[in-house]
Amino acid sequence: MNKPSIPKGTRDFGPEEMAKRNYIFQTIRDVYALYGFSCIETPSMETLATLMGKYGEEGDRLLFKILDSGDFLSKMDREKLADMPSVTFAAKACEKGLRYDLTVPFARYVVMHRNEISFPFKRYQIQPVWRADRPQKGRYREFYQCDADIIGSDSLLNEVELLCIIDEVYRRFKIPVKILLNNRKILSGIAEAVGCADKIVDITVAIDKLDKIGLDKVFDELRGKGFTDEELSKLKPLLLIQGSNREKLSALKEQLACSEIGLKGVEELTFILDRLEHMHLQTELVLDISLARGLSYYTGAIVEVKATTVEMGSITGGGRYDNLTGIFGVDGLSGVGISFGADRIFDVLNQLDLFPEEVKTNTQILFVNFGEEFSDYVLGVMKKLRSEGIRCSYYTDTAKMKKQMSYANAMQIPYVALIGEDECRESMITIKNMHSGNQKTLPADQISRFMAGLIED
Amino acid sequence: MNKPSIPKGTRDFGPEEMAKRNYIFQTIRDVYALYGFSCIETPSMETLATLMGKYGEEGDRLLFKILDSGDFLSKMDREKLADMPSVTFAAKACEKGLRYDLTVPFARYVVMHRNEISFPFKRYQIQPVWRADRPQKGRYREFYQCDADIIGSDSLLNEVELLCIIDEVYRRFKIPVKILLNNRKILSGIAEAVGCADKIVDITVAIDKLDKIGLDKVFDELRGKGFTDEELSKLKPLLLIQGSNREKLSALKEQLACSEIGLKGVEELTFILDRLEHMHLQTELVLDISLARGLSYYTGAIVEVKATTVEMGSITGGGRYDNLTGIFGVDGLSGVGISFGADRIFDVLNQLDLFPEEVKTNTQILFVNFGEEFSDYVLGVMKKLRSEGIRCSYYTDTAKMKKQMSYANAMQIPYVALIGEDECRESMITIKNMHSGNQKTLPADQISRFMAGLIED
Structure with a gap:
């Protein structure tokens, strides 16, 4: 292939x-x-009647022309095909072009x-x-x-x-x-x-x-x-x-x-x-x-x-x-x-390096996957956070911690949430700043305040 | 034509x-x-090699194919053109299609x-x-x-x-x-x-x-x-x-x-x-x-x-x-x-008539044009309002009041601003609710509060 x-x-x-x-x-x-x-x-395709002759000779040549559907050759005089210029042919076989x-x-x-x-x-x-x-x-x-x-x-x-x-x-x-x-x-x-x-x-x-x-x-x-x-x-x-x-x-x-x-x-x-x-x-x-x-x-x-x-x-x-x-x-x-x-x-x-930093951040928090037994808790927490406008993602496969952290880095996700037995039992979330390496354990309902910068990192 | x-x-x-x-x-x-x-x-055009054979026979037929640029007929055996099926021709004359x-x-x-x-x-x-x-x-x-x-x-x-x-x-x-x-x-x-x-x-x-x-x-x-x-x-x-x-x-x-x-x-x-x-x-x-x-x-x-x-x-x-x-x-x-x-x-x-009302509102305020002498004042007011996120438009031609009001209605603009000599002199704006017909004269710097619903209509 x-x-x-x-x-x-x-x-x-x-x-x-x-x-x-x-x-x-x-x-x-x-x-x-x-x-x-x-x-x-407006549509991507316009009729060639609309497009042709509007951009000069050069423009006509630079139009992308779309071949008519179906048996377009049947409408043509086959004998003339032998010495027809490409441009004449295009005019006969295409009625549409891209704008x-x-x-x-x-x-x-x-x-x-x-x-x-x-x-x-x-x-x-x-x-x-x-x-x-x-x-x-x-x-x-x-x-x-x-x-x-x-x-x-x-x-x-x-x-x-x-x-x-x-x-x-x-x-x-x-x-x-x-x-x-x-x-x-x-x-x-x-x-x-x-x-x-x-x-x-x-x-x-x-x-x-x-x-x-x-x-x-x-x-x-x-x-x-x-x-x-x-x-x-x-x-x-x-x-x-x-x-x-x-x-x-x-x-x-x-x-x-x-x-x-x-x-x-x-x-x-x-x-x-x-x-x-x-x-x-x-x-x-x-x-x-x-x-x-x-x-x-x-x-x-x-x-x-x-x-x-x-x-x-x-x-x-x-x-x-x-x-x-x-x-x-x-x-x-x-x-x-x-x-x-x-x-x-x-x-x-x-x-000029003028793109705002936040533009590059798609997902704000990656929830690390420590095993299926925590997934209901994680899904519930994410639902809450999303309802508060926080973009989060769950690493859905069980993989080694290191692999998941590399993933967060590669995706430029600024925070990861770590949820294991302790967190799950106590309705807490451990959240780690991937840039500074700082890590903090907070009640689940405090995460949106944390993300808004209202709780110190 | x-x-x-x-x-x-x-x-x-x-x-x-x-x-x-x-x-x-x-x-x-x-x-x-x-x-x-x-x-x-991804690009609108893909190579036909990418597209063909992926959607069944029906799909192949329904692909929009783009004629190659330049003298595409010159690469073909002209003699074979006389009895070539359209589909064979298309495969030779086109290397791209729309996704x-x-x-x-x-x-x-x-x-x-x-x-x-x-x-x-x-x-x-x-x-x-x-x-x-x-x-x-x-x-x-x-x-x-x-x-x-x-x-x-x-x-x-x-x-x-x-x-x-x-x-x-x-x-x-x-x-x-x-x-x-x-x-x-x-x-x-x-x-x-x-x-x-x-x-x-x-x-x-x-x-x-x-x-x-x-x-x-x-x-x-x-x-x-x-x-x-x-x-x-x-x-x-x-x-x-x-x-x-x-x-x-x-x-x-x-x-x-x-x-x-x-x-x-x-x-x-x-x-x-x-x-x-x-x-x-x-x-x-x-x-x-x-x-x-x-x-x-x-x-x-x-x-x-x-x-x-x-x-x-x-x-x-x-x-x-x-x-x-x-x-x-x-x-x-x-x-x-x-x-x-x-x-x-x-x-x-x-x-189900479920589109939110505000979706249909493009422009929030139309500034009526009472003559060129007020345009500097209007432009200044609009600049201020726009900096506060209010979408406004100036009726740039001098036309009869009635025509301008019809325009606001046709464009579904909910408010018009009326600025004449008095308003201009006193830094005021008369704002009219096109739905209720109510009209109010306010200091120019109060308009954004008014639009936010903080001042009664």
């Missing part, structure tokens, strides 16, 4: 990893709920349920997505996204609330981060100011690299794309804008005076910063005009979060999109959303 | 459904954790990770599974399973603990249920006592229907399968056993005296009932020798739960299996597990 394996790019999550992952999901979930977002879930992100399914959900939904609709969604990417370090074929979106409101207060959510989530995680903020309209304004509104993609792609490669190389790249020296000389002062967020905004206001859309972007960011001034975020917020975040569907504010003390890409991102449901034939719904990258947050928390 | 849709047999879950579903998952999760089980997760249950992936997990695992290993797993079944009422192509298993221990204390878990979960749900209990060894004993140990499948399948079709028709069916009158006359007294669990066990002990395995089954159930006698379960436990639960891999105790006040199939099931990991080449690990059927529990809770 071959050794079993799992598909490449996928992962098993054991008890400790899952405890940590659930801490991440629960933290994000709690904050989303505090801000008035409701949880929804690629949570945004397109959400747009599909909103369109299908628009008559039941009260707008503005604030939903969060924490589910896995699948991409047939080449697996590599930190990139998986199945991973979770944690999205929150507000759809059906163009108020900038939504952007303000989402930035508060980001601040609160990272305050809870204790991860030092900075929030980078920009506005797609400012990028459009820059393109207009340079006189190349039609080349916004080239400009954005190039200045996105400003941080990494510097001004000179950005200009080399733009020259390669046909930008003239005159255009570049108009661009230069925009890229050199420095100072506080307020200073940057006032410089942009001046330099984009000729661009209506650019000024609109400045106005939007000013509104957001004005509101946040009163909110006393603990996270630094940096206006960064080189922030681009792709161009696919964002139309207003865009945001990205970076950990400041760990080398890691963006750990949260989001932005405003004005017409996401348009792809499904319903126009006029503006939305804004954010997405936390759970896998990267996991790595950051691990690297 | 075509209207978007979702694949048949799949579902979208909106805010209210998800709140209810999460209540179900969280309740089960909490109890599993109290009993010392750790959460694990069909949580048990086989768990066995695969245990085998792959056996060197890191401390046995006995107590894990729970709450994840979706997929089956290409014909969709029908109450049967879906994607649904959640909520499994807990102990592997690597043959102690019957594990059965006892699992029965306590079932009792506790339904106590929390407040669903009146009865637990049906049997033992595969008793079924083997019956077959031996009748003199047809080799026909255990026929016997079990037939007596499984005893409840529904009655003794005569069960016998008709068995005659059709070639059972003699003599054999049936030996079976009859076994099927007529009545009385309390203890009485049934003692009758079985007598009638199965000739069958070693049958007596072993009686002994096992006696042990379990002895332990449970001290545990004072609130659920009725019924020894039911007609309970079969398939025959695939169970080897000891089997259990099934039925709601007593609603017409519904089994809502929880489980049992002991002695060699699950044997399918992956690792023998000698005995396991026992249970699985809660979340979808059916959902229907039962709905029919």
Whole structure:
């Protein structure tokens, strides 16, 4: 028999990893709920009609497609099979695929349920997505996204609330981060100011690299794309804008005076910063005009979060999109959303050793098994403790004491309970702290007080 | 543009459904954790080598298979495609499938990770599974399973603990249920006592229907399968056993005296009932020798739960299996597990109107928007309330009061906060109970006390 394996790019999550992952999901979930977002879930499979063409050519290729059930070949023209390209075949043999992100399914959900939904609709969604990417370090074929979106409101207060959510989530995680903020309209304004509104993609792609490669190389790249020296000389002062967020905004206001859309972007960011001034975020917020975040569907504010003390890409991102449901034939719904990258947050928390100690504790007390004659007593004690919320486990096999203690250690169970004849007769429990080695004999009904720290160890 | 849709047999879950579903998952999760089980997760996709042949022919057919990425046709002999059966093609074009249950992936997990695992290993797993079944009422192509298993221990204390878990979960749900209990060894004993140990499948399948079709028709069916009158006359007294669990066990002990395995089954159930006698379960436990639960891999105790006040199939099931990991080449690990059927529990809770009121409340307070000039004050108040754990939402658009109130009603938000000039100037909040219509103006810092019920409505 071959050794079993799992598909490449996928992962098993054991008890400790899952405890940590659930801490991440629960933290994000709690904050989303505090801000008035409701949880929804959509099916793992969507029709390929829903998925195809929404993520560009690359995305179509990376969709996992599910073979139709039954005798799917019988519907095909067998003779054509001999020289049919794989991609044509896939389109004929598959009508479903695994979701690629949570945004397109959400747009599909909103369109299908628009008559039941009260707008503005604030939903969060924490589910896995699948991409047939080449697996590599930190990139998986199945991973979770944690999205929150507000759809059906163009108020900038939504952007303000989402930035508060980001601040609160990272305050809870204790991860030092900075929030980078920009506005797609400012990028459009820059393109207009340079006189190349039609080349916004080239400009954005190039200045996105400003941080990494510097001004000179950005200009080399733009020259390669046909930008003239005159255009570049108009661009230069925009890229050199420095100072506080307020200073940057006032410089942009001046330099984009000729661009209506650019000024609109400045106005939007000013509104957001004005509101946040009163909110006393603990996270630094940096206006960064080189922030681009792709161009696919964002139309207003865009945001990205970076950990400041760990080398890691963006750990949260989001932005405003004005017409996401348009792809499904319903126009006029503006939305804004954010997405936390759970896998990267996991790595950051691990690297900074920020997972709370209690997260790693699954079971709190292991009851050692000294023989069947004590099991009724142990079961009764455990029932009581569990009713008080204490997570306990019974070593159900009779094994040597040493083996049972090793088990408690391997499972990182902090306390073991020892129950023999004396304890059983006198309704006592001997409880041992596996960390310090201290041991104490207490009346059974005192154990929950002991576990709560009310009786000294 | 075509209207978007979702694949048949799949579902979208909106805010209210998800709140209810999460209540179900969280309740089960909490109890599993109290009993010392750790959460694990496995990938949605498994290799077809892992999945195929584990669920019978029917199961193989019902697996969702995922088309390999890239140019999969290029690896095939094109000429053979013209008359290749679909199933052969699928085996060549797909190396992955969606998991069909949580048990086989768990066995695969245990085998792959056996060197890191401390046995006995107590894990729970709450994840979706997929089956290409014909969709029908109450049967879906994607649904959640909520499994807990102990592997690597043959102690019957594990059965006892699992029965306590079932009792506790339904106590929390407040669903009146009865637990049906049997033992595969008793079924083997019956077959031996009748003199047809080799026909255990026929016997079990037939007596499984005893409840529904009655003794005569069960016998008709068995005659059709070639059972003699003599054999049936030996079976009859076994099927007529009545009385309390203890009485049934003692009758079985007598009638199965000739069958070693049958007596072993009686002994096992006696042990379990002895332990449970001290545990004072609130659920009725019924020894039911007609309970079969398939025959695939169970080897000891089997259990099934039925709601007593609603017409519904089994809502929880489980049992002991002695060699699950044997399918992956690792023998000698005995396991026992249970699985809660979340979808059916959902229907039962709905029919009996047992979902707690607070489950349906996502957001607790909606802040009405009376204009931009108040937004800084509102945002500040909400920040404070959220830090105290109160879930609140701001109606971010300026809309007519009536529209905002309808929104609160549609979203089932129990309180709205009204903040105008007076409130803003005096740091007050007017809070309205949407149910009673009562309205009260309070200092902003009193709202959390009000929400906690410490100030009269």
